[in-house]
Amino acid sequence: MNDIEKLLSDKVKSTKPSGIRKFFDIVAEMKDAISLGVGEPDFVTPWAIREAGIYSLERGNTHYTSNWGLSDLRSEIANYLERRFNLKYNPKNEIMVTVGGSEAIDDCIRALVNDGDEVLIPEPSFVCYTPCTLLAGGIPIPIVTKAEDAFKLTPEALKAAITPKTKLLVLPYPNNPTGAVMTKEDLEKIAAVIRDTNIIVLSDEIYSELTYGAPHVSIASLPGMFERTVVVNGFSKAYAMTGWRLGYAAGHPTLINAMIKIHQFAIMSAPTTSQYAAIEALKSCDEDIERMKNEYNYRRRVMVDGFRKMGLECFEPLGAFYVFPSIKSTGMTSAEFCEKLLYSKKVAVIPGDAFGTSGEGFIRASYCYSIKNIDLALKRIAEFLKELK
Amino acid sequence: MKENLKNKILNIIGDNCKHTPAEIATMLAADESLVIAAIDELEEDKIILGYKAMINWEKIVSDNVVALIELKVTPQRGEGFDKIADRIYKYPQVDTVYLMSGGFDLTVIIKGKTMKEVAMFVAEKLAPMEAVISTATHFVLKKYKEQGVIFVGEEVDDRQVITL
Numbered sequence: 374m375n376d377i378e379k380l381l382s383d384k385v386k387s388t389k390p391s392g393i394r395k396f397f398d399i400v401a402e403m404k405d406a407i408s409l410g411v412g413e414p415d416f417v418t419p420w421a422i423r424e425a426g427i428y429s430l431e432r433g434n435t436h437y438t439s440n441w442g443l444s445d446l447r448s449e450i451a452n453y454l455e456r457r458f459n460l461k462y463n464p465k466n467e468i469m470v471t472v473g474g475s476e477a478i479d480d481c482i483r484a485l486v487n488d489g490d491e492v493l494i495p496e497p498s499f500v501c502y503t504p505c506t507l508l509a510g511g512i513p514i515p516i517v518t519k520a521e522d523a524f525k526l527t528p529e530a531l532k533a534a535i536t537p538k539t540k541l542l543v544l545p546y547p548n549n550p551t552g553a554v555m556t557k558e559d560l561e562k563i564a565a566v567i568r569d570t571n572i573i574v575l576s577d578e579i580y581s582e583l584t585y586g587a588p589h590v591s592i593a594s595l596p597g598m599f600e601r602t603v604v605v606n607g608f609s610k611a612y613a614m615t616g617w618r619l620g621y622a623a624g625h626p627t628l629i630n631a632m633i634k635i636h637q638f639a640i641m642s643a644p645t646t647s648q649y650a651a652i653e654a655l656k657s658c659d660e661d662i663e664r665m666k667n668e669y670n671y672r673r674r675v676m677v678d679g680f681r682k683m684g685l686e687c688f689e690p691l692g693a694f695y696v697f698p699s700i701k702s703t704g705m706t707s708a709e710f711c712e713k714l715l716y717s718k719k720v721a722v723i724p725g726d727a728f729g730t731s732g733e734g735f736i737r738a739s740y741c742y743s744i745k746n747i748d749l750a751l752k753r754i755a756e757f758l759k760e761l762k
Numbered sequence: 763m764k765e766n767l768k769n770k771i772l773n774i775i776g777d778n779c780k781h782t783p784a785e786i787a788t789m790l791a792a793d794e795s796l797v798i799a800a801i802d803e804l805e806e807d808k809i810i811l812g813y814k815a816m817i818n819w820e821k822i823v824s825d826n827v828v829a830l831i832e833l834k835v836t837p838q839r840g841e842g843f844d845k846i847a848d849r850i851y852k853y854p855q856v857d858t859v860y861l862m863s864g865g866f867d868l869t870v871i872i873k874g875k876t877m878k879e880v881a882m883f884v885a886e887k888l889a890p891m892e893a894v895i896s897t898a899t900h901f902v903l904k905k906y907k908e909q910g911v912i913f914v915g916e917e918v919d920d921r922q923v924i925t926l
Contacts, residue, residue, distance in 0.1 A: 397923040411921045671774070671789035678788045744785075 384508050391500050391727065396711065400721040407750045408721040409738040412549060412695070414613035416668075418650075419661040422612060425653030426646045434645055440637040442470025442621070443648045449655040450621055458581070458591045460604065466626040469633055470643045474579040474607035474620035476636070479505045481575050481603045481622060482541065484631035486511035490540035495526045496729030497697075498545040499577070503729075511540070517731040520688050520699065524553035528562040535566070541573050544592060547580035550728045550737035551697045552673075552690020557590040564595045573628070574602040579620070580693040582611035582662050585670050589692070593624075600625045603632075608647075610694075611662050612654045617647035669694050672740040672747055679751035680738075683758050694740050697725065701734040703761055711736060717760075718753040767792060768800050772809070775801075779813040816911050825875045828857075828902040831884060833868040834895040843867060846893040855883055866898070877901060 378386070400406055417423075441447065447464035454460040462468050471477040478501060486492060488510040494502045496515040506513040516534045518524045526544065544563070546555040555563070567574060574592055581589040593602035607620025622632060673690065680687040680698040687698040700710045707724035714720050725735030740747060770790050774781055783801060787794040804810040819826045838845050843861050850870055851859045858871035870888065874880040881899065889897050905913045 394923070401923050413921055415919065415921070417917075667773075674791055675785070675788050744781075744789075 384510075388504050388507060396721070396723060396727070399712075399715065403715070403719060403721075406715065406719040406721050407746060407753065409740070409742060409747070409750050410721045410723050411741055412739055413615040413741060414610065414665065414694070415741045415743070416613040416665050418612060418614050418617070419654075419658050421657055421661075422614065422650045422654045426617075426650035429646055429649035434649055436645060438470075438642045438645050438648055440633055440642055441468075442643055443645075443652070446470060446648050446652050446655075447621075449652050450623070453655045454604070454606075454623060458589065459594045460591055460599075460623065462623045463626075467629055468621060468623045469629050469636060470648060471607075471620045471622060471636060472640055472643050473609060473618045474577065474605045475501055476640060476643075477603075477605040477607070477620050477622035477632070478502065478543075478575065478577060480632040480635045481605065481628070482506055482511065483509045483635050484628065485541050485573055487540070489538060491536060491538045493531070493534050493539060493542045493572075494729075495543065495545060495548075497524070497548075497550055497725060497732035497735070498543070498728055499549045500728060502543045502545070512538070514539075515729055515731065517729075518551070518553070519731075520686070520735075523688060524548060524551035524697070525555055525559050526563060528566050531563060531566050535570065535572070539570070539572050541575055542567065544574050544576045546576075546578075547584055547589065547692025549580065549693050550695050550723070550725065550732065550735075551688070552693050552695045553688075554584055554586065554589070554692040555592075556587060557595075560590060560592045560595060564592060564598050567601065568597050572601070574598065576602050576604050578604055578606045579610050581606060583666055583669060583694060584692045585666075585673060586691040603628055608651050608654055612651075612658060613665060614647070614650070614654065617644065617650060619643055619647040619651050669740060672742070672744055675744055676738060676740050676747055676751070679747070679755075683751075683755045685758075696738045696740065697732075697735050698738070699735050703758070707733055707736055714754065714757050718757045720750050720753045720757075722754075764800065767796065768804060768809075771797060771800055772804065775810070775813075816909065818905075818913055820905070820913075827874050827877050827880050828905075829872050829874070829877075829880045829884075830900045830902065831870040831872060831888065832866040832898040832900070833870055833888065834897075835867045835891075835893045836895060837867075838893060846891065849891065850888065853883075853887060855880075 400408060400410060447468045450468050451462050451464040454462055482505045486509040490511045491514045492506040492511045493514050493516055495518050503513040514534055516526060516530050518526055576592050578591060591604055592598050593604050603622055603624035605622050608614040608617060676696045677687050677689055680696060685698040685700060687696060690696055703710060707726050711722055711724045723737040725732030725737060771786055774786055774789060783797045784794050787797045835846050837843050847859050847868060850856055855872050855874060856870055857873045860869040862869050872880050872883060884897055884899050888894060907913060
């Protein structure tokens, strides 16, 4: 057994490690660095939710649940999706509970993609769609979204990317890393293209509660889109429950059934404690969402204002918790900018190209930090830019 | 619109009064001059009564005593409880006075240097008042949380390196 590397599957060998991960390894070694890098809420899960989890443990609810997830939880998810997004799913066979939204994304891609099938992925976007597609034997087809289009997916770009091999469109809005959102009008244009095809939409709506303009609209709520959309959502971002690892998928029973096949053998069932806690989240924590969202909105404005005052072009993000300013005016690549900023001012932001090559020339800064922290980081970035001139 | 702005400002400075009007304006996407004017009005209308820091005195001084006193009093004709409350809250030693429903009438919170000082204040000033029927003094042993601020333990950012 000299070269274990040789034994690894070709697919895994060709999977690139995440660009963010590499960057964070440097940050981790720097003790007094201020980070604007983390993509998870700084809030602790609201106490009522934690308490419900603890109570479930006290009662001894420590067993597996059904593969689909607790039936009470699925009912609450169905209520929630109807209440918030006007989506009507049958909790019995159209909703499955997963280990975070990430598992639902992987299940969905694997359930649909045959070797050589194409998966359309608007970029810049969350880092998992491309590797999940490759591991499933599919071909990721990036669709570049542009700052001048507010990083939205346009029907023209979508049409140009569709081929007879297209199986799936990933719709990652509100978007990580750009903060872009798709309005109902924007989605209607996309739906008009998709309706005439056999393409399924994987709508990753994990940031759906975090929009700062109009409320989020799900493409599944548009006429004719319900049966061809898998909605992925979860508890991590809205309820600050990242560590609980709990998400869900909702869609046509045939699709969810197919995803359940993968889930039941790979995962069995999502964490039981988290499921009990999530019931409480859906039942009683609307106000907590509002409180956190309000705070994010304050920080968002402070951060956008800060970058603009430094002279960086900064598109106004209306969703998620990231700001995605352009650093093209510095003449540096994203990676150079981030490395130099980190070494000279000890501020960590993420290079935009970590989210696809079209993210080159941008940086992602998260506002999951206190305003005090954000102010300090902005001050240091401004100093950095001044010294460049 | 204006009232809405005022409410939003109050929510922000109610949580942290160190934010400058310029910062508040940015946070609310509002004009700075409007924010300054709204704060001025809130001060004039005595809606904002002051800007105090939350201090954990226990970390600074050892002689710091807080007592909660339950008072049963006789309400005065034509004045209700207001007159007796007025006579009590005028003492600088008295930090807080509430009119209560339930088994007693007034909650009086007193801050002093020693237990003896507080007890003497109750015995010499409060108890002898004509309207006061009885007092029950409870000393605070440990502050866990006050005005929404947790006094024990420290919050640490334990978010770890992860791919996302």
